Amino acid sequence: MxxxxxxxxxxxxxxxxxxxxxxxxxxxxxxxxxxxxxxxxxxxxxxxxxxxxxxxxxxxxxxxxxxxxxxxxxxxxxxxxxxxxxxxxxxxxxxxxxxxxxxxxxxxxxxxxxxxxxxxxxxxxxxxxxxxxxxxxxxxxxxxxxxxxxxxxxxxxxxxxxxxxxxxxxTAAQLKTLQQVNFIVDHDAFGHFAEAFDLHQSGALKANTGLSSGARDFHQLLSQSDVSCIIAEPRHNHGRVEQLANNLHAKTVVIDPLGADIPLSDKAYIQLIEGIGNKLTVCLSNTSERATLNHSPGE
Ligand SMILES: [Zn+2]
CATH class of the missing domain: 3.40.50.1980 (Nitrogenase molybdenum iron protein domain)
Known part of the structure; x- marks a missing residue:
């Protein structure tokens, strides 16, 4: 008992x-x-x-x-x-x-x-x-x-x-003067960020379901002028981003919308937003340096 x-x-x-x-x-x-x-x-x-x-x-x-x-x-x-x-x-x-x-x-x-x-x-x-x-x-x-x-x-x-x-x-203050600057994304995951800060995304290589756009859409992207920045992502092949960046003389930046590189803590989400804002600010700003992407295997 x-x-x-x-x-x-x-x-x-x-x-x-x-x-x-x-x-x-x-x-x-x-x-x-x-x-x-x-x-x-x-x-x-x-x-x-x-x-x-x-x-x-x-x-x-x-x-x-x-x-x-x-x-x-x-x-x-x-x-x-x-x-x-x-x-x-x-x-x-x-x-x-x-x-x-x-x-x-x-x-x-x-x-x-x-x-x-x-x-x-x-x-x-x-x-x-x-x-x-x-x-x-x-x-x-x-x-x-x-x-x-x-x-x-x-x-x-x-x-x-x-x-x-x-x-x-x-972040809004940082991006304020960059609202008219065009950028293209690889995977269409940045629409909500663009909406929140009134930014101008002018195209995407992949739909927001992760599926690639067709040849005709790629041609449309290649024919754009005044694109300053192209956003690539980890977990996605960078080949088409590089091709596009070379053709459009645009800068590239790798941004992870999942924030996998941010250590988990109660500040992590805030760091995710801050980090995206900082990287985009650099990429959209009118400076001449163009970074090259590291290749990652597969899609
Ligand atoms: Zn996604």
Whole structure:
């Protein structure tokens, strides 16, 4: 009897000490959880940072992890289509679908979106305003489900909002005089960043689903004049970026929209936004030096 009591006490103690398990899909989602939850939750990210989210498929271990999650944070079916089926099997209150949050800011209407916001680009975290919306949702969710962490999480969220707004203003000031400068991207992941800071992207080599554009579109890009900068990405082959840069006499820069090179901390998301802003500022600015890209294998 005594032993049973002791065992159950130990069991409850372990339950109290176990941190909530938050499962995320890609690094920017991990960064946003980290920003508000710090070490008060255990975060497990499904995709290795080396993977392109558009072409991933779940492993058996991923499915087991998803089943154990107290909370699953993903962007949504447009970004992580491989997850759609698994998410429908989870209780809805255990899932935050970032793309479905009502305050998410989408791209300005295009002719094909008929006056409605353009929801075709799922790289929503590239707009710091959306980062704030997602982090707020995560902190509210944690505060509601783990009252003992409520104060800590809400304080962290406030601090994050303040720091993000400082970085946002600094980045906007830096880019202000560069808003009319044309740039082309390899993979179309920078639309939300361009929207947030009123920048002018004049084309993309790959659609926002990661698929390459055809020869005709490439020809259209080659015929552009006044392109100052072309953004390449790690995980993508740089061949066509170099070809385009040579033809257009444009500078190139490698920017990772997933921020895989940024150490994980509660500041990581802010550093991601700041880093993109800094690199773009250099690339769009009117200086003569042109960097050469390092080749990376495969697509
Ligand atoms: Zn992408």
């Amino acid at each position: 005594k032993l049973l009591l002791l065992t159950s006490l130990l069991f409850f103690a372990a339950q109290l000490m176990a941190k909530p398990l938050v499962v995320t899909t890609i690094r920017p989602m991990t960064m946003l959880v980290k920003a508000v939850a710090g070490d008060s939750v255990e975060i497990r990210q499904l995709l290795p940072d080396s993977e392109v989210p558009h072409h991933y498929s779940l492993r058996i271990a991923d499915r087991a992890l998803i089943a154990q999650a107290d909370l699953l944070l993903w962007v949504g079916p447009e970004m992580e289509g491989f997850l759609s089926k698994s998410v429908t099997a989870l209780r809805p209150e255990k899932v935050i679908t970032a793309a479905e949050l009502p305050d998410i800011q989408w791209l300005s209407p295009t002719p094909s979106s008929e006056g409605q916001a353009d929801k075709s680009d799922p790289h929503i975290w590239m707009n710091p305003n959306n980062g704030r919306v997602i982090a707020t949702e995560v902190s509210n969710w944690l505060a509601a489900h783990y009252p003992q962490q409520r104060e800590q999480v809400l304080t962290a969220q406030q601090l994050f909002n303040q720091q993000l707004s400082v970085t946002n203003d600094k």
